[in-house]
Amino acid sequence: MKFRAFTTILVGGLLLTACASGNSAGSAAGSAAGSAAGSAAGSAPSTAPSAPAATTVRLLTHDSFAVSQDLIDDFTKRTGITIEVVTGGDAGTMVAGAVLAAGAPTADVLYGVDNTLLARATSAGVFTPYTSPELDSVTPPLRADTAGGLVTPIDYGDVCVNIDDVSLADKGIAAPTSLDDLTKPAYKDMLVVEDPATSSPGLAFLLATIARYGDAWPDYWTRLRDNGVLVSGSWTDAYEGQFSGGGTGDRPLVVSYATSPPAEIVYAEDPKPTKPSTSVLTDGCYRQVEYAGVLAGTSNEAAAQQVVDWLLSEPVQADVPLSMFVFPAREGTALPQVFTDFAATVDNPLQLPPQDVADNLSDWLAQWGSVMGR
Amino acid sequence: MITPRWLPWVWLLPAGFLAAFLVYPLVNLTTTIAGGSGAAALGRLMSTGLWQVTALAALQATISTVLALVVGLPIANVVTRYRFRGRAVAQALVTVPFVLPTVVVALAFRTLLGSALPLGFALVVIAHAYVNLAVVVRIVGAQWSQLDPDLENVARTLGATRWRAFADITLPSLRPAVASSAAVVFVFSFTSLGIVLILGDALTRTLESQILRQTAVLLDFPGAAASALVQLLLVTGVLLLGAAAGRRNPARRMRPPARRPVSRDPWARLGVYGTVTIAYAIVLAPVLALVAASLRSSSGWTLAWWSSIGSVDAGTTRLGSPVAALGTSLGFALVTATVAGIVGGLAAVAVLAPGRVRLVSVLAMVPLGVSAATMGLGLLLAFGRPPTDLRGTNLLVPIAHALVAVPLVVAVVMPALRSADGRLALLASTLGARPTRAFLTAYGPVLRVVVVASAALAGAVSLGEFGAASFLTRAGAPTVPVQIVRLLGRPGEQSVGVAAALSVILVALTLALVLLVDRMGQSRARVPA
Numbered sequence: 035m036k037f038r039a040f041t042t043i044l045v046g047g048l049l050l051t052a053c054a055s056g057n058s059a060g061s062a063a064g065s066a067a068g069s070a071a072g073s074a075a076g077s078a079p080s081t082a083p084s085a086p087a088a089t090t091v092r093l094l095t096h097d098s099f100a101v102s103q104d105l106i107d108d109f110t111k112r113t114g115i116t117i118e119v120v121t122g123g124d125a126g127t128m129v130a131g132a133v134l135a136a137g138a139p140t141a142d143v144l145y146g147v148d149n150t151l152l153a154r155a156t157s158a159g160v161f162t163p164y165t166s167p168e169l170d171s172v173t174p175p176l177r178a179d180t181a182g183g184l185v186t187p188i189d190y191g192d193v194c195v196n197i198d199d200v201s202l203a204d205k206g207i208a209a210p211t212s213l214d215d216l217t218k219p220a221y222k223d224m225l226v227v228e229d230p231a232t233s234s235p236g237l238a239f240l241l242a243t244i245a246r247y248g249d250a251w252p253d254y255w256t257r258l259r260d261n262g263v264l265v266s267g268s269w270t271d272a273y274e275g276q277f278s279g280g281g282t283g284d285r286p287l288v289v290s291y292a293t294s295p296p297a298e299i300v301y302a303e304d305p306k307p308t309k310p311s312t313s314v315l316t317d318g319c320y321r322q323v324e325y326a327g328v329l330a331g332t333s334n335e336a337a338a339q340q341v342v343d344w345l346l347s348e349p350v351q352a353d354v355p356l357s358m359f360v361f362p363a364r365e366g367t368a369l370p371q372v373f374t375d376f377a378a379t380v381d382n383p384l385q386l387p388p389q390d391v392a393d394n395l396s397d398w399l400a401q402w403g404s405v406m407g408r
Numbered sequence: 409m410i411t412p413r414w415l416p417w418v419w420l421l422p423a424g425f426l427a428a429f430l431v432y433p434l435v436n437l438t439t440t441i442a443g444g445s446g447a448a449a450l451g452r453l454m455s456t457g458l459w460q461v462t463a464l465a466a467l468q469a470t471i472s473t474v475l476a477l478v479v480g481l482p483i484a485n486v487v488t489r490y491r492f493r494g495r496a497v498a499q500a501l502v503t504v505p506f507v508l509p510t511v512v513v514a515l516a517f518r519t520l521l522g523s524a525l526p527l528g529f530a531l532v533v534i535a536h537a538y539v540n541l542a543v544v545v546r547i548v549g550a551q552w553s554q555l556d557p558d559l560e561n562v563a564r565t566l567g568a569t570r571w572r573a574f575a576d577i578t579l580p581s582l583r584p585a586v587a588s589s590a591a592v593v594f595v596f597s598f599t600s601l602g603i604v605l606i607l608g609d610a611l612t613r614t615l616e617s618q619i620l621r622q623t624a625v626l627l628d629f630p631g632a633a634a635s636a637l638v639q640l641l642l643v644t645g646v647l648l649l650g651a652a653a654g655r656r657n658p659a660r661r662m663r664p665p666a667r668r669p670v671s672r673d674p675w676a677r678l679g680v681y682g683t684v685t686i687a688y689a690i691v692l693a694p695v696l697a698l699v700a701a702s703l704r705s706s707s708g709w710t711l712a713w714w715s716s717i718g719s720v721d722a723g724t725t726r727l728g729s730p731v732a733a734l735g736t737s738l739g740f741a742l743v744t745a746t747v748a749g750i751v752g753g754l755a756a757v758a759v760l761a762p763g764r765v766r767l768v769s770v771l772a773m774v775p776l777g778v779s780a781a782t783m784g785l786g787l788l789l790a791f792g793r794p795p796t797d798l799r800g801t802n803l804l805v806p807i808a809h810a811l812v813a814v815p816l817v818v819a820v821v822m823p824a825l826r827s828a829d830g831r832l833a834l835l836a837s838t839l840g841a842r843p844t845r846a847f848l849t850a851y852g853p854v855l856r857v858v859v860v861a862s863a864a865l866a867g868a869v870s871l872g873e874f875g876a877a878s879f880l881t882r883a884g885a886p887t888v889p890v891q892i893v894r895l896l897g898r899p900g901e902q903s904v905g906v907a908a909a910l911s912v913i914l915v916a917l918t919l920a921l922v923l924l925v926d927r928m929g930q931s932r933a934r935v936p937a
Contacts, residue, residue, distance in 0.1 A: 097878050100724045119725055123879045126624030131788050134440050140792035154627045231621045232605055267605030270896045275518050280899055294899045301900020303705045303712050357724055396626050
């Protein structure tokens with residue numbers, strides 16, 4: 035009977051799934067040595083004002099991606115390339131999908147893999163090498179941050195503890211100034227963090243503590259735990275449910291972003307307040323960098339490279355702060371005033387090498403779980 | 409048994425759908441991550457962590473199910489068997505919690521109960537029971553409405569007490585539906601993600617949260633596959649049990665029932681109206697909290713959030729217009745309801761066919777056990793790139809929604825078909841009807857009511873679904889839940905206010921859809937069989 039065949043395939047397939055192990059997705063990266071290195075991109079035909087032969091580039095990204103529609107339309111008018119933006123869930127799920135499809139991608143360009151997951155993506159052969167001519171314009175510390183020419187840094191942001199200044203002032207307590215302060219009795223039961231296993235800022239904060247305290251990081255978390263830190267499953271619940279500065283909660287300290295205070299202004303009721311009621315603890319921030327790359331196996335390589343260039347172009351970079359509340363990678367990009375006024379500038383952000391993160395993440399999460407009882 | 413000639417073949421369409429959109433993507437996904445040694449994977453299956461999570465999730469799901477039944481059965485009784493003003497609205501309202509994005513429900517719960525109950529087991533169980541009320545009321549209600557009240561009346565005339573008549577006559581007849589709905593509620597609670605993430609603690613993890621972490625954070629695909637396999641096997645087992653528990657069924661009905669007016673006995677009135685009031689209170693409390701949130705800012709009452717729905721994020725790829733999102737959501741819901749109604753309806757009808765083909769109805773329940781991340785990734789890899797690229801067509805999301813909804817349709821239709829009276833077909837056939845006509849005489853009226861009712865549930869699932877939609881949508885065409893969750897994912901009063909306003913719209917939309925479809929079902933059902 036045919037039905038039996040279905041069941042057999044289904045059950046057999048799932049057993050296979052269970053029996054699979056680490057060797058995911060091969061490594062198809064090497065194949066793309068002969069890429070056109072972007073030369074086709076720059077030379078738009080000057081004779082024809084309207085676009086050359088129409089192509090569509092599929093841009094795979096996470097669900098927080100945003101850019102002004104005008105910029106996309108303008109790009110299409112200039113190059114004849116239509117950009118179809120497709121989302122793949124949150125950043126982690128999107129990268130997981132790209133890793134599984136390495137070599138036979140579901141899109142042509144990927145934007146939004148960050149330094150936490152970068153090594154997993156590159157070692158799975160997700161990207162084909164491309165060095166954008168625009169890379170020279172990237173701010174020096176980020177310029178070399180390309181995983182060996184596979185990806186291009188587009189923007190960055192810092193995950194920092196945010197402070198509800200009003201609430202602390204009401205309590206007559208001074209704002210904390212360092213990660214160490216958070217374990218002091220003055221801030222007992224005040225901090226809410228996100229679970230690193232389910233939340234991107236939560237993971238960044240864990241990595242910040244590992245970068246800061248090295249092997250002694252579990253002790254720091256033990257002290258945080260004893261000081262009444264609350265672990266929440268998601269940023270939304272932590273910030274809008276538990277944090278007194280962002281919503282209905284009663285905790286004045288939360289792990290969020292260095293750009294959350296300006297976002298509080300931009301997304302406030304009219305007339306906008308003149309200054310936010312929250313501020314940022316600039317010690318112990320973790321820097322997240324977001325990259326774009328051409329997906330290995332694309333049939334549209336030249337056009338895909340043009341999209342990477344476009345992401346680094348001046349107008350898109352100038353759009354990035356208010357669209358996604360991150361900082362542009364391009365040096366000298368003018369920031370909107372709400373950013374220059376209220377976004378925290380972090381002088382010494384913490385970072386870990388992507389390969390370290392890839393190698394140890396599983397152990398770190400397990401260890402964190404046993405310290406925090408989760 | 410009268411068997412129309414087409415009956416042995418009805419399984420073809422659901423089987424084809426499931427083969428294309430469930431089996432093929434899963435096999436494809438499997439072959440992508442396959443390779444390497446089986447020993448390591450076996451080790452993962454044996455790991456104590458995995459089984460600890462499984463045991464805790466099973467306990468949590470059991471308690472959630474019992475609570476949902478205890479609250480849901482009286483509501484099902486009242487809204488499906490009595491005639492009173494506001495009945496239709498009460499019945500539709502129960503569906504609302506089911507369609508709200510889980511993050512919205514969880515936040516509303518946190519606001520309402522957060523100060524009274526700490527995060528953890530109790531809060532999670534209450535939220536699960538709340539969300540799944542609709543499953544109990546819809547599935548059990550669909551069957552209850554088909555029971556002949558005369559049977560109970562006859563028992564009472566013969567001297568049985570009200571309780572005795574209920575226990576001996578009604579309850580056994582409801583057993584297939586109760587078992588079916590219990591299995592579904594268990595499965596939803598067992599595989600829950602959003603509520604567990606927000607309201608849970610260390611003791612309330614599910615395999616689904618484990619799979620998410622293994623997939624999206626660790627990129628540990630073999631580990632995720634082990635968890636996914638355990639989840640799939642367990643869920644399939646529970647659904648099989650649910651189906652088996654409902655197989656034998658003594659009650660038969662010979663004519664379509666009518667809803668009765670509430671009797672004049674004050675105790676009966678109190679029972680009916682009391683139940684309705686409690687149902688309203690349970691369902692409305694979080695909804696009212698949302699309405700309030702959409703009208704409040706730090707400076708007091710405001711209409712700012714409602715009036716800025718149209719302009720938030722205008723001009724970016726993040727949002728089309730809210731009107732477009734509503735259109736997108738409604739379109740997806742209609743396609744989902746149609747596809748799931750047809751596929752699930754036929755899969756359930758296959759139960760009536762002789763031989764093994766009825767097993768297709770079991771296969772149709774399997775999507776409930778496939779983790780959302782697994783299904784999303786599977787569909788993406790199978791249909792997100794050449795040669796079978798459906799991503800540009802707007803079909804992927806409704807297909808994913810239909811996969812989630814088909815089991816619900818089967819769960820509603822199958823028990824009702826089982827309790828329909830097959831002897832009517834025999835009777836009709838003796839009177840000279842052809843097999844198809846005879847078949848429709850026996851099962852047609854039931855089918856019309858339950859397929860329509862379950863299609864409404866399927867549409868509601870689609871309206872509220874977030875996971876697959878966030879995976880598979882194209883930017884510029886987000887659904888309403890995707891918009892809500894995105895708004896809640898960034899700071900600012902406006903984000904929360906507009907998200908609340910959109911949630912209220914989603915509630916209204918659901919109510920409208922369910923009321924409309926219920927009405928269609930009712931008017932058709934009145935046509936004499």
